Amino acid sequence: MHSSLQKYWLLFAQTVTVMLAALFIVATLKPEWLSESRVGSLVDTVSLRESNYDGQLSPGSYHEAVKRSMPAVVNIFTSKAKPKPRKGGGSNSADPLFKFFFGDQPPEEEPSSSLGSGVLVSPEGYILTNHHVISDADDIDVALSDGRKVKAQVIGSDPETDIAVLKIEAKKLPTPITLGKVESVHVGDVVLAIGNPFGVGQTVTSGIVSALGRDHVGINTFENFIQTDAAINPGNSGGALIDTRGNLIGINTAIYSNNGGSMGIGFAIPINLAKQVMESILSNGSVTRGWIGVEPQNLSKELSESLGLPVNTEGVLLSGVLEGGPAARGGVKPGDVLIAVNGNPTKDVRGLLNQIAQISPGNQAKLTVLRKGKEIELIAQTGKRPRPKQQSNQ
Template sequence: MLNRLWLLFAQVVTIFLAAWFITMILKPSWLNGIQSTSLVESITLKEGSYDSGHLSPGSYHEAVKKSMPAVVNIFTSKASTKSKSRKGSNSSDPLFKFFFGGQPPDEEPSSSLGSGVIVSPEGIILTNHHVISDAAEIDIALADGRKLKAQVIGSDPETDIAVLKIDAKNLPTPITLGKIESVHVGDVVLAIGNPFGVGQTVTSGIVSALGRDHVGINTFENFIQTDAAINPGNSGGALIDTRGNLIGINTAIYSNNGGSMGIGFAIPVNLAKQVMESIVSNGSVTRGWIGVEPQNLSKELAESLGLAGSTEGVLLSGVLEGGPADRGGAKPGDVLVGVNNQSTKDVRQLLNQIAQLGPGNEATIKVLRKGKSLELTLKIGKRPKPTIHGQAK
């Protein structure tokens, strides 16, 4: 009997101690005379109020909301998967990287990706030529998730602009084209595209420079430079202002490692619009041509020709026999210093001046020949398609 009572007493004490131990660990405040081990018994938080009618100060949400639905993702399957080098690249120098992604996920039906912008309710899309060049199939993914087939209306390798068309009902509202005259260095700009295939992404920066040429990317260059972060997959995407208007088509970055280093280039909207309208109307872009082989006039070259070292112009090192310049009286060794009363400082400027003159029009060029100034009248010809070995002037 005593053994049974002792066993019962031991069990009760054990249960009591266990309960006391557990309470001390989990709820010490329940034990009379024992203070809580918590350093802070309560905290007071201040939470900001939410007003859906007001945006955060400095927000660009409205600009993005207005323009983002018009930016599309472009997936292409190439006829050839071999990599192609682009002019302007050098294995030992920083490279101009075109924002064109590599192999997308296996479930995607395409091998490469880029971006584009819907610019009209008829389904016209602006993008880069290098995004769709040699593509066997082109698929467009809209912001609402729909996927459509696209056809190429035409493209212009010399400005890296391509025009596509899709057919579908209830397309997103086209983006509004801005005016390049309203763009200034220091303006805030936003880049929209599909970097690395992760989906639509917006980054911000400023306009770093306008009218960038001599970059070595395209034949005809007049780039907007920006430090907005843009990466592979952004090719053909939109560069917009803070009003949501399109001011450029993202094209390339200057980079040592392929990632954004704060130097990006976009084709200005006025040039893209001009090329697009020509492609839609004629299927291609028609430019002027005079048939010369120009060479930049250095100080040493000018002095060797008996000219002042400060002379600005272009040396005609070759003139195509029977071409517009030859028929107008130009000769190898002439130094071309002006076109239609506008000075010509270098080859790039001469190329742009002549290209803007329509075939069949007349132009007056000013040349220096053996110390004498001459004015020659040329009938502008049609610029041939670019060749692999060089560009026609």
């Protein structure tokens, strides 16, 4: 009897040992076998509440606006040969100022390439982008929203507003974007920025219009920016700023940053100015602006006092007049204070540039000046504003 019990006990012990060994092996080599059965048993006992998707957009969604406009936003890849070394001076890329190129270029000793964005605005293949995106490029490739990559031709560009027009030839182009009206844009409106930041692919960010008609920023010669806090980052240059209906209201151009990334202050060229420049380029190959050949200087309080001008005089001092230029032929002399053009007050140098630029070459400009305390009216026939020299870093 005793030996029989020992036999059964030994058999039981061996069976338990084998089972434990098998469990150890499974737990070590195939733990999912155990976890799956455990999860399965838990799922059977847990009740989850799930929403019923009815196909409707979430409240406040801008999906339809993005769906309409995003296919027209393209990625632009440019390259140029190894640049010649500069004489003297160093790079100012560390300055906490406006980032035209958004820090997306490699060191100068290497062949240069850059990344930007553009907007398809016509079924004929015309694209709006920034001048600084394609400036001096030897090769320009445009990547469409459907993945195709095509070569682009520069039709013309305007460094003074930072607008350029490209053209591509391809079949079945995406639907061009719809141009909006600047008059419909108000401070506080929601806007969306579309581009290719850091080369990660098409990206949409949102914000509001922070200000309109922003000038005296120091980015371009002729400024009238839409300011927005929509995140604009490296690679967004030339991309679209759209309203919540999907209409193009601006071309993203620059940000104010001390680290190269978005700090909530971005600037876009309003679509009415971009359209005006594009139409001039398509008609004439370039933008033609008026010019009178003067060297203007803003009036400070100290300068006004030294000139003996009445208190609160608004205008610009003409510290230089080009010999034989339009202003000189009209009787303007160095030291004159220009206070109005065609009867419209002139408040500062940038205002004077805009006033004269809008007068087509060959037309007359009535200049009201102060000379030795007397107000004089002179007539100057405007010339064609010379194209600015290319700057080393713009």
